[in-house]
Amino acid sequence: MPTVSSAEKALLGRYSPRGNANFRTQFMGEDRHKVARTGEASGPAPIAYLVEQAPHTELRAHFHVADQFQIFVTGSGRIGAHKAGVGFGHFVGPYSGYGPIVGGDEGVGYLTLRNAWDGGAQFLPEEVQQMRAKAGKRRELMFNAxxxxxxxxxxxxxxxxxxxxxxxxxxxxxxxxxxxxxxxxxxxxxxxxxxxxxxxxxxxxxxxxxxxxxxxxxxxxxxxxxxxxxxxxxxxxxxxxxxxxxxxxx
Incomplete structure (x- = not known):
């Protein structure tokens, strides 16, 4: 049967990983800030969390090693050169660089959704050689709900x-x-x-x-x-x- 997560219950665990004005709420799966994990995923398994970026903060350009959707659900900002308001959707494939994500005047909140474990952002340009060595065709798609x-x-x-x-x-x-x-x-x-x-x-x-x-x-x-x-x-x-x-x- 489907795995179901109540937003009301999940938001009780909202916290700031670095003790600043940016917040994270884990909805499904393991939180990489709290769980050390290595090895390959053996099959699809849900990872879902809400990121809340403070106004005018920036998450630098980076890539991940798993397929990922991001859905913008509060505030507004931009991802790369694209404006991102409520309902903006973004898909990116493994080893496909994207970003930065920048919060607007009210900040921005977005759900990050994956079907496999990922160890966290690999920032660019520091990890560009790793990205080039592993990447196939870059894949990034966007839509608006x-x-x-x-x-x-x-x-x-x-x-x-x-x-x-x-x-x-x-x-x-x-x-x-x-x-x-x-x-x-x-x-x-x-x-x-x-x-x-x-x-x-x-x-x-x-x-x-x-x-x-x-x-x-x-x-x-x-x-x-x-x-x-x-x-x-x-x-x-x-x-x-x-x-x-x-x-x-x-």
Whole structure:
């Protein structure tokens, strides 16, 4: 069954790794600031956390060794040369440099989502030789999620934000009216799916009504997810990773 994380519960663990004005909240998986880990990931496993950058702070250009989505959920800023407000989505492949991420006047918050362990940012230009030695074709894609759409009770819509690619990479937006349900795409096509509550509430059978930024992760070997909206409706963002390749997460 899907792994589900309540934003309300996760945010109780919000902290500043360096004791400054930048904050981190772990939603799923191990926090690299608290867990020492080496070796390759053996299969898709969810890593999800919220980063809150203070106004005008900068996270320097860098790369990671795992596939990664980032979804901007509060404030505004920029990533590289691109403006990033609420609903801006960014995908980057392993050993693909990107950034910097810069907070605007109100700061910026974004969910970082991976389907495999990653040991942290490899900063550029210091690690450029490592990046060049391991990198294949650089992969970076962007999209914007639309505002919440109000629908009548029981109705739903599903729309593509990032057209499904040959290796399964894709993104969709899903709107549900009050108490509506929908069946998602087949998880076996890709390397795992994150479902993010962007507006409204998700009616979870075990945890009740889950608020904005709550998450569900569906592994490739699980059945298609069938979320249900709460009494005020629900807006979801659905992110599907490329099929998992263990060597990319080394």
């Amino acid at each position: 639309p505002p919440a759409q109000a629908l009548p009770a029981g109705e739903s819509t599903f729309a593509s934000l990032l057209q499904e690619q040959a290796d399964g990479l894709a993104a969709w937006t899903c709107s549900l009216g009050p108490d509506a349900t929908v069946t998602g795409p087949d998880p076996a096509v890709g390397g795992g799916q994150f479902w993010i509550v962007m507006d409204g509430k998700l009616a979870d059978g075990e945890q009740g009504l889950l608020q904005r930024l709550s998450l569900a992760f569906v592994a490739p070997d699980e059945p298609a997810y069938t979320p249900k909206a709460g009494p005020q409706g629900l807006q979801l963002l659905v992110l599907q990773f490329p099929r998992f390749v263990a060597a990319a997460a080394a």
